[in-house]
Amino acid sequence: MSAAGQTDPAALRGATVSLPASVVFRALAAETVMLDLRTGRYHHLDPRTGELLEALTQAGGPALAARRFAARTGQAVAAVEAELCALCLSLAERGLLDVRAAGAS
Amino acid sequence: MNAATVGPALSPWAPTVAAILGGDPGDRRHVAELLATAGFAPCAHDDLDTPIGAEPDTLVVLLGRGKAPERIRDVRTVAETNPKARIVASMPTDAPNASLRRALLAGAAGLVLDRDLDRALVATGHAVLAGQLAVPSALVRQIAPRPLSYREKQILGLVVLGFTNREIADKLFLAESTVKTHLSSSFAKLDAHSRSEAAARILDPEAGYGVGILAIAGDGTAAPGS
Numbered sequence: 001m002s003a004a005g006q007t008d009p010a011a012l013r014g015a016t017v018s019l020p021a022s023v024v025f026r027a028l029a030a031e032t033v034m035l036d037l038r039t040g041r042y043h044h045l046d047p048r049t050g051e052l053l054e055a056l057t058q059a060g061g062p063a064l065a066a067r068r069f070a071a072r073t074g075q076a077v078a079a080v081e082a083e084l085c086a087l088c089l090s091l092a093e094r095g096l097l098d099v100r101a102a103g104a105s
Numbered sequence: 106m107n108a109a110t111v112g113p114a115l116s117p118w119a120p121t122v123a124a125i126l127g128g129d130p131g132d133r134r135h136v137a138e139l140l141a142t143a144g145f146a147p148c149a150h151d152d153l154d155t156p157i158g159a160e161p162d163t164l165v166v167l168l169g170r171g172k173a174p175e176r177i178r179d180v181r182t183v184a185e186t187n188p189k190a191r192i193v194a195s196m197p198t199d200a201p202n203a204s205l206r207r208a209l210l211a212g213a214a215g216l217v218l219d220r221d222l223d224r225a226l227v228a229t230g231h232a233v234l235a236g237q238l239a240v241p242s243a244l245v246r247q248i249a250p251r252p253l254s255y256r257e258k259q260i261l262g263l264v265v266l267g268f269t270n271r272e273i274a275d276k277l278f279l280a281e282s283t284v285k286t287h288l289s290s291s292f293a294k295l296d297a298h299s300r301s302e303a304a305a306r307i308l309d310p311e312a313g314y315g316v317g318i319l320a321i322a323g324d325g326t327a328a329p330g331s
Contacts, residue, residue, distance in 0.1 A: 024276060026266040035266060037277075040258045040321035 009085035014102030016061045017088055023096050025053060034096055043096060052080075052087055056097075062088055121164060121234065124157045124190070125149045127179055128168025136166055136226065143227040153182050157190070164230045165190040167213070173197055173204035177211050184212025191233040193226065195219055202296050203305075205240065206247045207312045215239040246296040250314065257291040258319045260284055264300050265307055265316065 019025070025034040025045075032050025034043040045053060052069065059065035066081035073080075091097035123145040125133045130149075137147035145164065150157060157165065167183055169176040173196060180194050193215035194208055205216055214233040217225045218241055225241075232239035240248070253261065256277075263273045270288070274281040288300065295314075297303035307313050 024263065024266065024268070026268075028267075033266060035262050037259050037262065038321065040262055040316075040319045042262075042316050042319075 009082065009089050011101070012085040012088045012099060013063055013081060014061070015088065016100050016102075017056060018060065018098050019057055020095065020098050025050075027054065036094075036096060038095075043094065049087060052084055053091075056084055056087065121145050123147045123164040123166055123230065125166045125168065126153055126157075126183060127176075128170060128195075132168045132170075136168060136222065139223065139226055140166070140230070143230075145227075145230070153179055153186070157187055163190055164234055165192045166226065166230065167192055167194040169195055169197075173200040173208075177204065177207050180208050180213045181211040191215075193217060193229050193233055193239075195222060195226075202244055202247045203309075203312060205244050209238070209240065209248075210312055216241060216244070246294070250296070250318070251294040253291055253294060253318065254287075255321060257287050257294070258321055260287045261291050261303060261307070262316075262319045264288070265304050265319070 022037040023034060024037065025032055027050050031047065032045040032053060034045065034053075035041070036043070052065075055065040055069045056062065059068055062081055062084035066077050066084050069075070069084075070077040070080045088097060088099055092099045121144075123140045125136050125140070125147055126149075128136070133149040137149060140147040153167075157163070165183060165187060167176075167179060169179060176194060176196055180192060183190065183192060192213045194213040195217050196205060196208060196219070198218045198220040200218070208216055215229040215238070217229050221241070229239040259277060260273055263276065268276070270281050270284045273279070274284045277284070288303075292298060292303055295303050295306045297306050305313065307316060307318065
C-alpha cells in the first residue's frame with residue numbers, strides 16, 4: 001500500500017517504511033534536513049522530529065520504532081507510536097517516505 | 106523663445122554635490138580633486154554617522170582604509186543614515202567577490218577597487234546617479250551566477266548536507282571522478298574554490314543565494330546526464 005490517500009495515522013501502525021532512493025537526510029546541529037534529489041527541495045525537521053525519523057528508518061516501521069524510542073526515552077509507547085504514525089503520513093504525503101501496509105505484498 | 110520645462114526643474118549649471126566620507130584627509134583631498142575635475146562639487150565629511158542631507162541626486166563617495174568587513178559596516182551605516190544617497194564605496198583591491206556582494210547588499214550602488222579609483226570613480230559616480238548599478242566586472246558571477254545543471258544541483262545539494270564525494274557517488278550511482286568534474290564546474294559557476302566556499306555561497310544567511318538555486322524545475326525526471 002502506498003500511503004497516498006491514507007488519512008488515518010493509526011492505520012499505519014503495522015506498516016513497514018523506507019526512504020525512497022531519491023531522499024536523503026542529515027542531522028545537523030539544530031535541525032534535521034531532508035533533501036529530495038528529484039526536486040532539489042529541502043525539508044527541515046525540528047530536533048525531536050529528526051530523532052523520530054532516525055528511529056523510524058532504523059526500525060523500518062512505526063511499531064518497532066515506537067518500542068525502541070519509548071524504551072530509550074521513558075515515554076509511553078502508545079504516544080510515541082501515534083506520533084510516528086502521524087509523521088509517516090506527513091512524510092508519505094510529500095513523497096519523502098515509502099509506506100507499505102502490514103500484509104501487503 | 107520660452108523654454109518649456111519638462112519634469113522637475115533642473116539647473117544644468119548646478120554641479121552635482123559629491124559628499125566624500127571616510128578614508129584619511131589625503132585620500133579625501135585626492136578624490137575631491139578627481140571629482141572636481143569631472144564637474145562635481147565635492148565636500149568632505151569626517152563623521153560617517155552624521156546625516157549629510159543627501160537628496161536622490163547626491164553622490165556619496167565612501168572611502169576606507171580598513172579591511173572589507175569594516176568597509177561593509179561603514180556602507181551600512183552611511184546607507185542607514187542617508188537612505189536617499191547614491192553610494193559609491195571603495196573596496197580593498199584584494200577583497201573577495203563575496204565581500205563585494207555584501208557591500209551591495211549593505212546599500213552601495215557602485216563599487217570601485219582602491220587600485221581603480223583614479224580611472225573608475227568618476228564613471229561609476231555618473232552611472233549610479235543615472236540609476237545604474239556599477240561594479241567591477243569580476244563580480245558578474247556573484248550577481249548573476251550561470252545556471253546549474255540538474256546533476257550539479259543534486260551534487261551541490263548533497264555537499265551542502267555534508268556528504269563526501271564518495272557518499273555522493275554511491276548515492277547517485279556515479280564514479281567519484283564524475284562527481285569531482287561536476288563539482289569543479291559548479292564551483293566555477295558559483296565563483297567558489299572549495300566545497301565549503303560553495304556551501305557558504307548558498308547558505309550564508311546575509312549574502313547567500315539560498316537553497317532555492319538548487320531547486321529542480323518540473324518533475325525531476327530530467328535526463329541523468331544533464
